[in-house]
Amino acid sequence: MSEIYKLAKEQYAAYGIDTEAAIAKLERIPVSVHCWQGDDVIGLDGGGALSGGIQTTGNYPGRARNFEELKADIKKAFSLMPGTKRLNLHASYAILSGEEVDRDAYRPEHFAPWVKFAKELGLAGIDFNPTMFSHKMVKDGLTLSSPDETVRKFWVEHCKACIKISEYLADEMGTPTMMNIWIPDGYKDVPADRLTPRLRLKKSLDEILAIKYDKSKVIVAVESKVFGIGVESYTVGSNEFYQNYAAKNDICCLLDNGHYHPLEYVSDKIPALLAFYDKVALHVTRGVRWDSDHVVLFEDELKEIAKEIVRNDATEKVLIGLDYFDASINRLSAWVTGQRAMQKALLFALLINHDELKKLQKDADFTALMVKQEEYKTLPFGAVWQEYLERQGLKEDYLTTIREYESEILKERV
Ligand code: RNT
Ligand code: ZN
Numbered sequence: 001m002s003e004i005y006k007l008a009k010e011q012y013a014a015y016g017i018d019t020e021a022a023i024a025k026l027e028r029i030p031v032s033v034h035c036w037q038g039d040d041v042i043g044l045d046g047g048g049a050l051s052g053g054i055q056t057t058g059n060y061p062g063r064a065r066n067f068e069e070l071k072a073d074i075k076k077a078f079s080l081m082p083g084t085k086r087l088n089l090h091a092s093y094a095i096l097s098g099e100e101v102d103r104d105a106y107r108p109e110h111f112a113p114w115v116k117f118a119k120e121l122g123l124a125g126i127d128f129n130p131t132m133f134s135h136k137m138v139k140d141g142l143t144l145s146s147p148d149e150t151v152r153k154f155w156v157e158h159c160k161a162c163i164k165i166s167e168y169l170a171d172e173m174g175t176p177t178m179m180n181i182w183i184p185d186g187y188k189d190v191p192a193d194r195l196t197p198r199l200r201l202k203k204s205l206d207e208i209l210a211i212k213y214d215k216s217k218v219i220v221a222v223e224s225k226v227f228g229i230g231v232e233s234y235t236v237g238s239n240e241f242y243q244n245y246a247a248k249n250d251i252c253c254l255l256d257n258g259h260y261h262p263l264e265y266v267s268d269k270i271p272a273l274l275a276f277y278d279k280v281a282l283h284v285t286r287g288v289r290w291d292s293d294h295v296v297l298f299e300d301e302l303k304e305i306a307k308e309i310v311r312n313d314a315t316e317k318v319l320i321g322l323d324y325f326d327a328s329i330n331r332l333s334a335w336v337t338g339q340r341a342m343q344k345a346l347l348f349a350l351l352i353n354h355d356e357l358k359k360l361q362k363d364a365d366f367t368a369l370m371v372k373q374e375e376y377k378t379l380p381f382g383a384v385w386q387e388y389l390e391r392q393g394l395k396e397d398y399l400t401t402i403r404e405y406e407s408e409i410l411k412e413r414v
Pocket of ligand 2: 223
């Protein structure tokens with residue numbers, strides 16, 4: 001135990017905070033780390049160039065080009081991340097081994113190599129996503145809301161296949177799999193009909209959820225969005241659409257903090273949903289001026305998100321997943337920086353005496369509430385963070401290791 005930590009421990013104790021309890025809790029909160037930071041969301045199934053109104057920018061050398069490279073990068077990056085980790089996969093990361101099979105017919109065995117890998121790394125579970133972009137069956141930018149029945153049915157079948165795969169992943173890993181449905185469907189310019197596409201999406205979701213699956217193993221979520229590149233005027237899967245669908249059909253909402261208007265905050269939406277749902281899923285990202293999916297940093301809104309999770313005793317109700325992709329910097333460093341930022345925010349929230357602050361609010365002592373909230377900002381958080389890293393067998397410095405990996409491994413990828 002470092003001297004600096006001992007002093008920090010005393011200082012927090014004076015605020016009624018047990019730093020040991022905070023560290024013990026932090027290491028158990030799972031964070032689902034997305035596989036798609038490693039290869040710029042390209043996938044392994046040869047679906048095609050990235051589409052769907054999302055974009056990875058930059059051409060930093062060393063992108064993982066195949067399963068072996070992606071596994072090696074994940075292994076290295078995860079070794080530098082503290083805490084409990086899950087792996088978040090997209091269906092486009094299927095390992096097809098040369099088999100001619102399309103996304104509507106993917107089977108659990110196509111993900112068995114990922115299960116083997118996740119077990120080797122000792123991960124807490126695997127989450128999953130149907131991939132309804134970067135594929136020839138996306139017609140006129142539409143998938144589950146397509147007026148073309150062949151297209152719509154193809155994606156319904158894909159989602160059903162993904163539920164089966166998710167169930168398999170849950171069985172193998174021994175923890176529930178969150179399966180998140182996100183579609184790119186929308187229009188670039190002012191539509192003439194906003195209702196019919198939504199009714200088709202509703203019908204598709206009904207058909208998908210009609211399959212038999214074990215709800216204790218697969219948590220189906222729907223992710224809304226406000227707009228995408230080339231899809232600026234109308235999004236079929238909007239916030240109101242999915243929140244109502246989820247509420248009426250007893251599934252889960254996923255909140256991506258890049259998917260709202262710039263002055264709307266996901267930190268405020270979490271408690272709104274916790275009033276009605278037992279689970280709320282998150283895609284934690286950082287939008288700069290738009291849904292740019294910049295690497296997550298230890299910033300104010302991230303701290304607010306973490307506070308809502310911690311102070312509402314919702315560490316088991318809020319399923320934390322990361323969703324960002326930066327190709328302009330070393331991709332392993334992007335991964336680790338974002339995951340550590342999430343962990344820092346959780347630790348920061350765990351080092352606040354929320355009962356005391358809640359009481360000040362209840363008693364309408366807004367003067368003390370403001371003063372106290374300011375005090376927390378300068379308490380010796382860094383000392384506790386460093387102690388946590390040390391106990392996890394890690395150091396603050398991960399750049400040196402990543403630089404070594406870069407010069408030995410990544411630079412060979414040309
Ligand atoms: C897109 C959504 C979606 C994707 C990933 C790859 O705007 O955020 O979640 O980023 O599924
Ligand atoms: Zn997302």
